[in-house]
Amino acid sequence: MSDRYLNLVNSAPGKAVASKLGLPRPAVLRRYQVGAPVLPxxxxxxxxxxxxxxxxxxxxxxxxxxxxxxxxxxxxxxTDAAAIDDLATLRDFFAGALRRLGPSGRVVxxxxxxxGTDPVVDATRQALDGxxxxxxxxLRAGATANLVLVEGDASPESTLRFLLSGRSAYVxxxxxxxxxxxxxxDPARPLEGKIxxxxxxxxxxxxxxxxxxxxxxxxxxxxxxxxxxxGLAQVANRIxxxxxxxxxxxxxxxxxxxxxxxxxxxxxDIVVHNAGITRDKLLANMKPxxxxxxxxxxxxxxxxxxxxxxxxxxxxxxxxxxxxxxTSGIAGNRGQTNYAASKAGIIGMVRSYAPAxxxxxxxxxxxxPGFIDTEMTHAMPMATREVARRINSLQQAGLPxxxxxxxxxxxxxxxxxVNAQVIRVCGQSMVGA
Amino acid sequence: xxxxxxxxxxxxxxxxxxxxxxxxxxxNQDMLTVALDGLIARFGLQDERLGEVAAGAVLKHxxxxxxxxxxxxxxxxxxxxxxxxxxxxxxxxLETTLLVANKIALGQIExxxxxxxxxxxxxxxxxxxxxxxxxxxxxxxxxxxxRVKALGGLRPGQLKPSIPRNAEPRTGLxxxxxxxxxxxxxGITREAQDELAVVSHRNLAAAYDGGFFSDLxxxxxxxxxDQNLRPDSSLEKLAKLKPVFGDTMTPGNxxxxxxxxxxxxxxxxxxxxxxxxxxxxxxxxxxxxxVDYVHGDRRADGLLMAPVYAxxxxxxxxxxxxxxxxxxxIHEAFASTVLSTLAAWEDAAFCRDRLGLAEPLGAIDRSxxxxxxxxxAAGHPFAATGGRIVATLAKLLHEKGSGRGLISxxxxxxxxxxxxxxxx
Numbered sequence: 001m002s003d004r005y006l007n008l009v010n011s012a013p014g015k016a017v018a019s020k021l022g023l024p025r026p027a028v029l030r031r032y033q034v035g036a037p038v039l040p041x042x043x044x045x046x047x048x049x050x051x052x053x054x055x056x057x058x059x060x061x062x063x064x065x066x067x068x069x070x071x072x073x074x075x076x077x078x079t080d081a082a083a084i085d086d087l088a089t090l091r092d093f094f095a096g097a098l099r100r101l102g103p104s105g106r107v108v109x110x111x112x113x114x115x116g117t118d119p120v121v122d123a124t125r126q127a128l129d130g131x132x133x134x135x136x137x138x139l140r141a142g143a144t145a146n147l148v149l150v151e152g153d154a155s156p157e158s159t160l161r162f163l164l165s166g167r168s169a170y171v172x173x174x175x176x177x178x179x180x181x182x183x184x185x186d187p188a189r190p191l192e193g194k195i196x197x198x199x200x201x202x203x204x205x206x207x208x209x210x211x212x213x214x215x216x217x218x219x220x221x222x223x224x225x226x227x228x229x230x231g232l233a234q235v236a237n238r239i240x241x242x243x244x245x246x247x248x249x250x251x252x253x254x255x256x257x258x259x260x261x262x263x264x265x266x267x268x269d270i271v272v273h274n275a276g277i278t279r280d281k282l283l284a285n286m287k288p289x290x291x292x293x294x295x296x297x298x299x300x301x302x303x304x305x306x307x308x309x310x311x312x313x314x315x316x317x318x319x320x321x322x323x324x325x326x327t328s329g330i331a332g333n334r335g336q337t338n339y340a341a342s343k344a345g346i347i348g349m350v351r352s353y354a355p356a357x358x359x360x361x362x363x364x365x366x367x368x369p370g371f372i373d374t375e376m377t378h379a380m381p382m383a384t385r386e387v388a389r390r391i392n393s394l395q396q397a398g399l400p401x402x403x404x405x406x407x408x409x410x411x412x413x414x415x416x417x418v419n420a421q422v423i424r425v426c427g428q429s430m431v432g433a
Numbered sequence: 434x435x436x437x438x439x440x441x442x443x444x445x446x447x448x449x450x451x452x453x454x455x456x457x458x459x460x461n462q463d464m465l466t467v468a469l470d471g472l473i474a475r476f477g478l479q480d481e482r483l484g485e486v487a488a489g490a491v492l493k494h495x496x497x498x499x500x501x502x503x504x505x506x507x508x509x510x511x512x513x514x515x516x517x518x519x520x521x522x523x524x525x526x527l528e529t530t531l532l533v534a535n536k537i538a539l540g541q542i543e544x545x546x547x548x549x550x551x552x553x554x555x556x557x558x559x560x561x562x563x564x565x566x567x568x569x570x571x572x573x574x575x576x577x578x579x580r581v582k583a584l585g586g587l588r589p590g591q592l593k594p595s596i597p598r599n600a601e602p603r604t605g606l607x608x609x610x611x612x613x614x615x616x617x618x619x620g621i622t623r624e625a626q627d628e629l630a631v632v633s634h635r636n637l638a639a640a641y642d643g644g645f646f647s648d649l650x651x652x653x654x655x656x657x658x659d660q661n662l663r664p665d666s667s668l669e670k671l672a673k674l675k676p677v678f679g680d681t682m683t684p685g686n687x688x689x690x691x692x693x694x695x696x697x698x699x700x701x702x703x704x705x706x707x708x709x710x711x712x713x714x715x716x717x718x719x720x721x722x723x724v725d726y727v728h729g730d731r732r733a734d735g736l737l738m739a740p741v742y743a744x745x746x747x748x749x750x751x752x753x754x755x756x757x758x759x760x761x762x763i764h765e766a767f768a769s770t771v772l773s774t775l776a777a778w779e780d781a782a783f784c785r786d787r788l789g790l791a792e793p794l795g796a797i798d799r800s801x802x803x804x805x806x807x808x809x810a811a812g813h814p815f816a817a818t819g820g821r822i823v824a825t826l827a828k829l830l831h832e833k834g835s836g837r838g839l840i841s842x843x844x845x846x847x848x849x850x851x852x853x854x855x856x857x
Contacts, residue, residue, distance in 0.1 A: 219477075226644075226646070226647045226650070226652070226657065227652055227657040228652070229471065229650070229651040229652045229657075230467075230471075230651060230652045230653055230654075230655075232474070232651075233467075233470055233471045233473075233474035233475075233651050234470075234474075236474035236477075237470055237473060237474050237479055237509040240477070240479045240480070241474075241477070242474065242475065242476065242477040243471075243474045243475050243651075244648075245647045245648060245651070246647060247644070247647075250644065252644075263709065263711065264709050264710070265709065266709065
């Protein structure tokens with residue numbers, strides 16, 4: 001379903017009326033196209049080291065502001081910030097250039113995690129969090145602001161490529177930690193030769209993830225319930241992948257899954273746990289079967305499959321796992337105690353598994369989508385849907401492709417330094433910190 | 434010339450629907466194409482050029498002269514994959530399997546797909562035969578006068594269209610009426626037929642519940658299981674149905690008119706291994722027989738009795754006894770057909786007089802018969818039944834890991850197609 005309001009306020013008369021009345025004016029977001037440059041224009045960068053990294057992304061990097069240039073991105077390296085006064089330098093940098101940040105512009109600040117040694121340093125470092133989150137709310141015309149916390153001399157290149165490009169269109173107000181880990185450069189098809197499994201891939205977000213992983217070069221095994229097989233076959237035939245009709249909640253599912261991946265594909269490099277169900281009821285009215293089925297499919301199945309993978313050679317070293325959480329699991333949602341339990345549980349699960357995956361040079365991360373336009377959200381009442389669409393900094397719903405692009409970044413070889421993270425793809429939704 | 438065994442790699446079908454049900458507006462080409470696409474998706478055959486695709490339909494529009502080739506062109510297979518149509522009534526699906534398997538065995542092709550499809554909902558309705566003759570005469574007429582004269586042959590009664598009938602052209606009897614004669618001759622009881630039907634439903638339901646069909650069936654038009662399946666079928670419920678053919682055959686122990694399509698992927702072991710695909714079973718041998726149901730004996734030459742003659746010839750050639758099998762897949766056109774077939778093999782006089790055997794073939798272990806259900810529960814889209822049975826048996830043999838299975842399918846025109854498969 002198209003966002004009629006977004007289309008209206010982006011037409012000439014609609015724009016004039018919305019502007020006069022002070023109505024929200026969601027922008028048409030810049031989204032990634034194959035072969036598109038990382039940024040459509042020049043970037044103003046503070047910090048020589050950071051400037052070097054961004055230049056490697058084939059971006060037109062300037063280190064001083066001439067007062068006229070329209071910037072596609074503003075980047076600031078605050079990894080050395082150690083005192084309150086250092087923040088003023090940051091304010092000066094942005095205050096001058098922000099008004100000339102172009103549509104779907106990018107603000108990225110590099111910082112460090114508080115280390116627990118010096119209160120002044122930690123206060124300064126933590127302050128960056130407040131600055132970036134607030135700035136993200138001030139930006140207009142589809143621009144986003146995100147904070148990247150770099151550990152030691154880890155390379156932020158992969159994360160910067162993602163954040164600056166159209167792939168991160170709906171990722172806003174996020175804090176991403178980059179640690180040590182493999183970070184080879186990204187070729188044009190970063191997933192070439194990889195075997196990927198996507199569950200719940202017959203439609204919606206799962207189908208979009210399968211599309212993008214295949215676009216980036218992976219052979220995708222798409223899995224879904226036997227009853228969803230018709231759509232699943234269409235997805236597989238569209239992307240040159242293969243189908244696996246399987247109920248992941250069945251006791252024998254991990255063995256079936258591992259057997260299939262081992263025998264047919266010699267193992268697996270990428271697993272995206274996307275399959276999930278909702279059975280919304282107020283807790284007072286919640287039937288045991290509604291509770292049990294949601295936790296079985298959304299959480300227990302992932303736990304059993306991940307444990308089986310870790311204990312098997314079917315999972316290749318350097319594997320990447322992405323688990324779909326939800327902003328409901330972060331902020332809570334009325335009528336979703338069961339669903340939020342499963343999605344919050346995924347966040348706990350990802351953090352707990354991360355060291356085990358890291359030991360095998362792998363990563364495991366969670367994506368928490370906010371309001372994404374899918375068949376599921378189309379079923380909502382119109383008024384509720386319209387409100388839900390607007391209560392985020394980008395004033396619009398995300399698209400399945402936005403979640404898919406984030407997943408594709410997290411599973412790419414170059415993102416080895418991103419582990420145990422929860423990336424929200426929510427346009428900086430008002431709900432869910 | 435040395436031969437090699439054709440491997441059954443897997444199969445795919447759409448759930449079978451009852452006539453005028455969910456597939457009422459789907460054509461044979463729609464159903465065969467989607468069944469092919471499900472197979473392609475399962476085994477990653479997108480853009481592959483296969484040796485051939487052989488399939489067919491019993492009820493076919495004249496415009497569908499190249500049904501299988503058109504379905505291939507509409508599928509995700511390479512457009513350079515050749516295809517042809519086969520029609521051997523209900524034996525079509527197994528006959529195409531044997532055709533493809535034989536070409537593989539002879540080294541002519543490395544891999545191919547066999548299949549079949551049928552719709553009775555989207556049946557071809559032809560012009561009234563008299564009207565057709567008049568119109569052809571008009572077309573042939575050279576002058577205005579001749580045309581007017583030819584048009585003079587038009588009559589109101591010719592508006593009645595010609596609808597395909599489920600009847601044998603040479604006897605005018607429907608298949609059910611023929612089967613009822615055979616059932617009566619062999620003394621097949623109503624109770625025995627109902628019992629077979631209940632077991633068929635129970636077995637098919639259990640197979641679905643156990644996930645057996647997860648990699649054999651792809652849903653179509655929101656149908657996820659065979660529509661005819663009644664997991665709660667019981668002898669009490671079946672006993673309430675009124676006979677429709679003879680005194681014992683009811684809608685409960687006869688197959689309903691159905692829509693559906695099935696496909697089977699066959700290849701050499703090497704072709705499968707190169708693609709890391711499994712080999713479920715090998716096609717060992719096949720045999721086809723026919724009976725003279727028009728002039729023959731009412732008891733021994735029934736319309737659907739041809740497999741009774743085909744199986745002993747196949748056993749003889751392969752030096753096997755009827756008891757040397759772990760699975761028997763006997764197509765349940767009617768419960769009475771299966772029971773008449775088994776009765777004939779146990780009948781010493783029949784086996785001696787008609788099959789030339791000193792000893793009867795004997796009884797089979799009924800617990801090995803149609804263990805995951807058959808046509809009474811699944812439904813029976815004529816040409817699609819063979820593919821359903823071949824894929825089901827191949828997977829049964831694969832799960833068991835050893836053993837041998839016998840397939841027996843009766844067909845209109847007094848024909849029967851039978852085959853042996855072995856676990857890989």
